[in-house]
Amino acid sequence: MTTTASTTHDHPDFLAHHWDTPKQQFEAGKLGMWLFLATEVLLFGGLFVGYAVWRGNHPELFKFGSQYLDTTMGAINTVVLILSSLTMAWAVTCAQRGNRKGLIIGLLLTLAGAGGFLGIKYVEYSHKFNEGWFPGAYFYDKPSDRSRTWDDNLPVPGAGQLVVPVPDTEARSIEELGLPADILVEISTVVPPGQGPSGLEELALTDTVHTDDHAEHEMHALQREDRPANAHMFFNIYFMMTGLHGLHVLGGVGVMIWLLIGAVKGRFNEKYFTPVDLGGLYWHIVDLIWIFLFPLFYLI
Amino acid sequence: MTTIDTTKPTPGAETPPVDNYLTHSSGIMSWLGTLDHKRIGVMYLVSILTAFFLGGMFAMLVRLELMFPGEQILSQDQYNMAFTLHGVIMVFLVIIPSVPASLGNFVLPIMLGAKDVAFPRLNLFSYYLWVTGAVLAVSTVFFGGVDTGWTLYVPYSTTGTEMNGILLLTFAVFVLGFSSIFTGINFIVTIHRLRPPGMTWFRMPLFLWAIYATGILQVMATPVIGITVALLAVERLFGIGIFDPALGGDPVLFQHFFWFYSHPAVYIMILPGMGIISELISVHSHKHIFGYKFIAFSSVAIAIFSFIVWGHHMFLSGQSPLMNVVFSAITFSVAIPSAVKVFNWLATLYKGSISFNTPMLYALSFLVLFTISGLTGLHLGTLATDIHLHDTYFVVAHFHYTMMGGALIAMIGGIHHWWPKITGRMYSEFLGRTACGLIFVGFNLTFFTQFMLGSKGMPRRYHDYDGPNWTPEATELFGTYHFWSSIGSFVMAAGFFLIAFYLLHSLFRGKKAPANPWGGRSLEWQCASPPPHDNFSEPPHVGDPYDFTVLEWDEQEQGYHWRHDLKHEPGEA
Amino acid sequence: MATESSQHEGHPEVGHVVPVRILLVTGMGLLALTLLTVWAASFDVGNLNIWIALGIAVVKGTLVVMFFMHLRYDRPFHGIVFVTSLAFVALFISFALTDTTEYAGNLDPGDAPKVVEKLNVLGE
Numbered sequence A: 001m002t003t004t005a006s007t008t009h010d011h012p013d014f015l016a017h018h019w020d021t022p023k024q025q026f027e028a029g030k031l032g033m034w035l036f037l038a039t040e041v042l043l044f045g046g047l048f049v050g051y052a053v054w055r056g057n058h059p060e061l062f063k064f065g066s067q068y069l070d071t072t073m074g075a076i077n078t079v080v081l082i083l084s085s086l087t088m089a090w091a092v093t094c095a096q097r098g099n100r101k102g103l104i105i106g107l108l109l110t111l112a113g114a115g116g117f118l119g120i121k122y123v124e125y126s127h128k129f130n131e132g133w134f135p136g137a138y139f140y141d142k143p144s145d146r147s148r149t150w151d152d153n154l155p156v157p158g159a160g161q162l163v164v165p166v167p168d169t170e171a172r173s174i175e176e177l178g179l180p181a182d183i184l185v186e187i188s189t190v191v192p193p194g195q196g197p198s199g200l201e202e203l204a205l206t207d208t209v210h211t212d213d214h215a216e217h218e219m220h221a222l223q224r225e226d227r228p229a230n231a232h233m234f235f236n237i238y239f240m241m242t243g244l245h246g247l248h249v250l251g252g253v254g255v256m257i258w259l260l261i262g263a264v265k266g267r268f269n270e271k272y273f274t275p276v277d278l279g280g281l282y283w284h285i286v287d288l289i290w291i292f293l294f295p296l297f298y299l300i
Numbered sequence B: 001m002t003t004i005d006t007t008k009p010t011p012g013a014e015t016p017p018v019d020n021y022l023t024h025s026s027g028i029m030s031w032l033g034t035l036d037h038k039r040i041g042v043m044y045l046v047s048i049l050t051a052f053f054l055g056g057m058f059a060m061l062v063r064l065e066l067m068f069p070g071e072q073i074l075s076q077d078q079y080n081m082a083f084t085l086h087g088v089i090m091v092f093l094v095i096i097p098s099v100p101a102s103l104g105n106f107v108l109p110i111m112l113g114a115k116d117v118a119f120p121r122l123n124l125f126s127y128y129l130w131v132t133g134a135v136l137a138v139s140t141v142f143f144g145g146v147d148t149g150w151t152l153y154v155p156y157s158t159t160g161t162e163m164n165g166i167l168l169l170t171f172a173v174f175v176l177g178f179s180s181i182f183t184g185i186n187f188i189v190t191i192h193r194l195r196p197p198g199m200t201w202f203r204m205p206l207f208l209w210a211i212y213a214t215g216i217l218q219v220m221a222t223p224v225i226g227i228t229v230a231l232l233a234v235e236r237l238f239g240i241g242i243f244d245p246a247l248g249g250d251p252v253l254f255q256h257f258f259w260f261y262s263h264p265a266v267y268i269m270i271l272p273g274m275g276i277i278s279e280l281i282s283v284h285s286h287k288h289i290f291g292y293k294f295i296a297f298s299s300v301a302i303a304i305f306s307f308i309v310w311g312h313h314m315f316l317s318g319q320s321p322l323m324n325v326v327f328s329a330i331t332f333s334v335a336i337p338s339a340v341k342v343f344n345w346l347a348t349l350y351k352g353s354i355s356f357n358t359p360m361l362y363a364l365s366f367l368v369l370f371t372i373s374g375l376t377g378l379h380l381g382t383l384a385t386d387i388h389l390h391d392t393y394f395v396v397a398h399f400h401y402t403m404m405g406g407a408l409i410a411m412i413g414g415i416h417h418w419w420p421k422i423t424g425r426m427y428s429e430f431l432g433r434t435a436c437g438l439i440f441v442g443f444n445l446t447f448f449t450q451f452m453l454g455s456k457g458m459p460r461r462y463h464d465y466d467g468p469n470w471t472p473e474a475t476e477l478f479g480t481y482h483f484w485s486s487i488g489s490f491v492m493a494a495g496f497f498l499i500a501f502y503l504l505h506s507l508f509r510g511k512k513a514p515a516n517p518w519g520g521r522s523l524e525w526q527c528a529s530p531p532p533h534d535n536f537s538e539p540p541h542v543g544d545p546y547d548f549t550v551l552e553w554d555e556q557e558q559g560y561h562w563r564h565d566l567k568h569e570p571g572e573a
Numbered sequence C: 001m002a003t004e005s006s007q008h009e010g011h012p013e014v015g016h017v018v019p020v021r022i023l024l025v026t027g028m029g030l031l032a033l034t035l036l037t038v039w040a041a042s043f044d045v046g047n048l049n050i051w052i053a054l055g056i057a058v059v060k061g062t063l064v065v066m067f068f069m070h071l072r073y074d075r076p077f078h079g080i081v082f083v084t085s086l087a088f089v090a091l092f093i094s095f096a097l098t099d100t101t102e103y104a105g106n107l108d109p110g111d112a113p114k115v116v117e118k119l120n121v122l123g124e
């Protein structure tokens, strides 16, 4: 009943042998894509958990850090991404109507949007790096910048060693620190975590963090030493979330180019446009994630 | 595999050899590049069993080391690497993919009455992801090894010196995760979109319900382990402080991440096994399954519930008392749907005409072992007792009863059940039953002693239990238990080698299998053994998958077939 | 399946074509909401800011999902899949956050002088 019935009626090229009808195949692709999007949501979900936890415990760090993000740039990027989503949706409609020219133009515009987004992100990132806002251990002075005993082979503290953070002292060795010599010690430039939920309470008391408009340009002149302890945590999560998102945009560019080639070759028509539709879904989810990232980082 | 040929004429084999999926095309590339779900299933089966062998070797090393007090064959570091690799291989390479990817791939479309899974290419891709992940995971040995345990807990994994090993392993786990996700997506879509007319949801064999529930878990939980290991990797690479307290991170958060995946993952392991057991019990006692809908829905219920109990692994990790209480309470509730299944299986057995075939023996072993495992899980889920039992051999015994006594025993039972279908050959019943007995006895000897070890206070993951830190009494007591535990593991190993022997033997010398040797009613027993390339040469009879009254035994064929007086009734479809 | 497709005389209609007009309206709505959220962020209303911003983001997200992603015209099951994934993320966040805020008070303050002090005690 499954096999015999289907062989009789027409079986277009794009229909794989185990499907009976194009509709069945299309619906399967759609469901598969939605399931894949669910996995994407959960993949990013992990990072949102990280965001919630760190922000919950260190709200002041987020206030502090987000001042260094350029809201205008972020807003422009949001607009760019929304527009590219719009052109993508339009491209899908064109594909469904068999309008090849429209499809190609739509894909090209979407690609342009993706490129624009990445370009702006590049400018933003390099700006951050120039100002010394790096993710992770690089947030703090590189080992070579200072005369600290930082073992280059151990970018993170080594096994069996205790970590002694030495934020504001010139002492750079175990002897200078007056520590017992028979304990293995790794001297770290990284400041230890803050205290509990409200984090760096001392810091919260100083004017610098409770920012008012006039404090803002003062902040830009901050020297590394003046950054609040653990300020890197905001930039960690910022770089990771936007970075993973950026990778997805890059993936989207790949998908667009592939669709574009297909469209130019005339692979799609009103009967067969599944790849365009699915590529579109993927692109919209990338947009959707940015819609949440933007306020969470830039507007706080 | 393609050279299976009849040299001895067997009863009922006079019919001209028909084309089947094994003979459909030949050459190594026709396997490596195949899109046929049956061949992919067989490739998975072979690969997973190879990984199982490797993981088993590491287990043997661990057991040898612990057999007597004092250092035996492994240094402390080597010991840590041995149990880590044992765990990683067994969990990520064997038990998580085992049933769905191998047996599921083979029988799912056939049970459904479909020609293939929804996305054959994705299926093959996910197989190669598995291979990549397997190679990466095993190759960590050559890059300094990993000594963190399969749980990869921070700060072991962020501060150890075996930098490259950890990085490789995180990558391997990431890739394996995607292999699992793609399998899950594929099966969910197949079940939704490729059910032929007549195959309604409630006519699906319970194995398919189990695979479906597993798919939900694979899709919804696995991405989280992906992001977890990705974060671990960037943490190691760039010193981003996420989990490492020295960098401002939170190590307890790592455990939240890890268990948010890994508790659902234990149900990724056990649910397909439960599905197999539902089939085995019903078919081999020739009785309609009891409480079909309860079993079906309890699979889905387990899948959902399993997302909200992960904190029971963290009672002593610094999790807050509030969440301890919450997670403990929910943990108890998740035992309910499991118990529902056990009672339904027992009710199915009741007054059935049970044939003690090898697969059935495995199903019965499962019932015993899984019940023990579930009940000991409740000990661990109780806050007060867990303080005593956490991180002792009691936990080790508990999860071996679930993963090995449950998931793996079910898989071996399934392999025996579908072996005639997959290969077209019968194995020796006598050796089959013997091996099952060996494994059952060996298993209990190995792991029941570990319950005692644990409750007496032997911590897990220790290289030794001798020396100044141990009282002589403890050393002696633990020595006895460890000794018998190791003996048990040798018995088990003997059982596994016996299985390997007679199964391989059957490929060449086994009797030719009839289409339906056990009297199964689901669709895979209606196509030839081995199945033809397109699964069905004539449309199967869809109907109640546990209505065995439509079958009758054929002495000549040595198998069951559709009752002659019903032949021309088109089933229910 | 065979009967279903033959009704359409070889033109099986799959998917739903969303008219360009609706797409444009959705796009304009999204842009307007972006402006709104940036504008709203310029008022400092304390903790409320983040909830306002998130609320607007949810509305924007819904628009994208419903119209750009055709969910409004799609099978309900696809919506269920999507919402389930969001629900699991919400679950993950709420449990993890409850726990971390609960135990945060018990954390040992990790400031340097104390660590040095501890080490000194150890060294004696």
Ligand code: HEM
Residues within 6 Å of the ligand: B151, B266, B267, B269, B270, B312, B313, B331, B332, B334, B335, B338, B373, B374, B375, B376, B377, B378, B380, B381, B382, B386, B389, B390, B391, B395, B398, B399, B402, B403, B406, B407
């Ligand atoms: C009634 C059902 C179950 C309950 C109540 C339960 C409960 C628990 C608890 C509370 C622990 C933590 C023990 C500790 O670390 O102190 C645990 C550990 C474990 N359980 Fe279960 N469990 C159940 C079923 C299963 C199943 C079906 C599997 C796998 C197929 C499984 C696999 C594991 C594993 C692998 C661990 C230890 C992980 C590790 O620390 O390495 N459990 N179980």
Ligand SMILES: [Cu+2]
Residues within 6 Å of the ligand: B262, B263, B266, B309, B310, B312, B313
């Ligand atoms: Cu668990």
